[in-house]
Amino acid sequence: MPLPLYLLAVAVFAMGTSEFMLAGLVPDIATDLGISVATAGLLTSAFAVGMIVGAPLMAxxxxxxPRRISLLGFLGVFLAAHVVGALTDSFPVLFVTRVVAAFANAGFLAVALTAAADLVPADRKGRALSILLAGTTVATVVGVPGGALLGALHGWRATFWAVALLGLPAALAVVRGIPAGPGRAGDPGGPFLRHELARLRRPRLIVVLLLGALVNAATFATFAFLAPIVTDVAGLGPLWISTVLALFGLGCFAGVTVAGRFADRHPGAVVAGGGPLLLGGWIALGLTADVPAALLGLAFTQGALSFAVGSTLITRVLYEATGAPTMAGSYATAALNVGAAAGPAIAAATLTAGAGRSGPVWASAILVALALVLALRFRHVVGRGTGEVRRDDAL
Structure with a gap:
């Protein structure tokens, strides 16, 4: 795999830390700003909504x-948003900074995904995506638990400052790893924007977008509220939050790494094998979240299965959007973050509806069950390997 691909993953690590760090900071933010835990959890949805809207707009x-200019510009806006977020005492201002940071993150990731796909042969997009998303999973292993620990010791604002500092080596990685020229994104001979947007009418693309969104919604429904599950359901101390987040992140890294080797040629096997196990894991967690040993073990397995199945489905988005060379990355980014926005919102609704602190876990189970029903109905779409990707628009 080309070196620039790994350097892009460094930048994705910095942004992934920001996207996921609130999972360990929600109680602290709620207390500091005088809001409910459910309201503070919606900051995760604010970021995800910004990613959904920002991905196609910024792309x-x-x-x-030129790709280097685009990536550096998005990084600059991202860092500035975190500085403002660290300084504010207003929840509405913090909410807005999350949306602005998400726009910048969305633009960066959309360009990075497209660049990553162009750096490798056409039949290795899944491997390239797994390396890029490894930056996100390393963020869940190191950045997010580290942020939770930093927040527990010095307050949530310290974590925002740390993310801003992380952006500096990320910018260096972009300068060193991405050519200064325009790349395919600046190719005047490429397809018009309206032609790329027209790919969204493809039924197969719609199916994989929806599946990716559902699985990611299930992941974030529980992930956004892991901190209160650890402390209020399992009865563990605040410092255990970083441990559980680290286990979840290790699972994510393992899942995306293993799935990356099969996502190109055997996506159906990954979804058919991992999907039912993912559903069973959420059900098991819903029943045993009050048992610390079970919570620790399932945090790892659910992270692995969630990212194995989810990253495979997002790889299918890149294949089905082949005719949109500059916008395909934004479609994949939007699919990821439709789920990241919907999941915490659904989970928050279970909390306010009186379902208890384990409500987010049961929401995850229901979302995966819906995804499996849809995947079974359209298994001929999900299971297509690289040699089966056709150009027709009908299912």
Whole structure:
């Protein structure tokens, strides 16, 4: 795999830390700003909504810019948003900074996904995506638990400052790893924007977008509220939050790494094998979340299964959007973050509806069950390997 791909993963690590860090900071933010835990959890949805809207908008805006300039510009806005977030005492201002940071993250990731796909042969997009997403999973292993620990010791604002500092080596990675020229995104001979957007009418693309969103919604429904599950359901101390997050992150890294070797040629096997296990794991966690040993073990397995199945489905998005060379990354980013927005919102609704602190876990189970029903109905779409990707628009 090309060195620039790994350098892009460094930048994704910095941004992934920001996207996921609130999972360990929700109680602290709620107390500091005088809001409920459910309201503070919606900051995760704010970031995800910004990613959903920002991915296509920023990708369309930057599609003719040199990739290095695009990536550095998005990083600069991202860092500035975190500085403002660290300084504010207002929840509405913090909410807005999360949306702005998400726009910048969305633009960066959309360009990075497209760049990553162009750095490798056409039949190795899954491997390239697994390396890029490894930056995200390392963030859940190191950045997010580290942020939770830093927040527990010095307050949630310290974590925002730390993320801003993380952006500096990320910018260096972009400068060193990405060519200064325009790349395919700046190719005047490429397809018009309207032609790339027209790919969204493809039924197969719609199916894999929906599946990716459902699985990611299940992941984030529980992930956004892991901190109160650890402390209020399992009865563990605040310092255990970082441990559980680290276990979840280790599972994510293992899942995306293993799945990356099969996502290109055997996606159906990954979904058919991992999907039912993922559902069973959420059910088991819902029943045993009050048992610390079970919570610790299932945090790892659910992280692994969630990212194995989810990353495989997102790889299918890149294949089904082949005719959109500058926008495919934004479609994949939007699919990821539709789920990341919907999941915490659904989970928050279970909390306010009186389902108890384990409500988010049961929401995850229901979302995966819906995804499996849809995957079974359209298994001929999900299971297509690289040699079966056709150009027709009908299922």
């Amino acid at each position: 369309a805006l930057a599609r003719t810019w």
